Amino acid sequence: MRPYYLPREFTHALVVVVYVPPSANADAACDVLLSAVSRLQTQHPDALLLISGDFNHASPSSSLPKFTQYVTCHTRDNKTLDLFYANTKEAYHSLPLPPLGRADHNLVHLLPVYKTLVHRQPAVTRTGEEMV
Template structure:
């Protein structure tokens, strides 16, 4: 033990003597210093291989391109992150829906197109479901088309239309959410008590628990028999659930004086804000819990229903 202490003492004495000659600092902190001209003469940034005459410590400082490269990388990462966020807005776990009674869609299509261009709620929604479109076979599809959306029409048939004005259903599907080629009509019913159109959708993204989405658009006229309307809806939903047991099913539309709380007890109703005056006539049901929250939007044109 005393030998080690003597050795440490001798080393300390030697360093003390060397420091008097100005060489101790060189022994303890030896490093290479390059002039400005030597640094400028180094190979420019961006080369893949380090030349043998360039020291590694200098190469690490210069080959990345300088201070501006870090700012460029951060800017690219920010742009990439914004693009990913923009794409994710069109791929929600469950489809976002704008719904309402429009009382003639063709004369409000210009206003709807302007809303899609200017307001995020319309531009990024997955589906728009409108009742009382008042459309018929003499009205071309261009009168119900919005850029970026595919329109599915279910016009009131000629027999029912000859008796009374109104009716008709229109579903607008966002092309960024679902490819138009993956849209199918599952069910369609038009009778005095109810108008119903079930649209099958296979979007770009959907939780693996669901095979696809089925939107059931419904319009129940004020003069309809409530019992007959509920029975028709129950039969249609039962057929869809039997054929597609793992589908996510949404029922949306103007129900007027009809409620499905007893007809479909496993479905939950999500609209809790007034849709016409102080009444809630436009309803939305889904076959899973805690799927949606509702908020009111201004009427489209002169329609007396909020969306």
């Protein structure tokens, strides 16, 4: 995926879409996800990696400790089944939206709040004498 604007600190933007059926083995599903994510991170260590999907009863938080989970609102009844992980901190803020059509899951609006590395570093002022 190549968005219109990609901050310089990211070489690629990779998106992994996940669906874990309710009848699936949660541990096995997390293992498969971990191996796929590990392979992608090995191939593209400086990429922005986004993982989104319907995880049902599986919780990959312990498998992906360096990822941040951004969905903070309920997505189905009083449960948060639809999750969104990213390998960056402080990148998104989530807001709940009503379901689309007759869907049984609510939509989630993710607002980007990420500040690029350039904007997080303090400004450095140099005079002409220091540059010589």
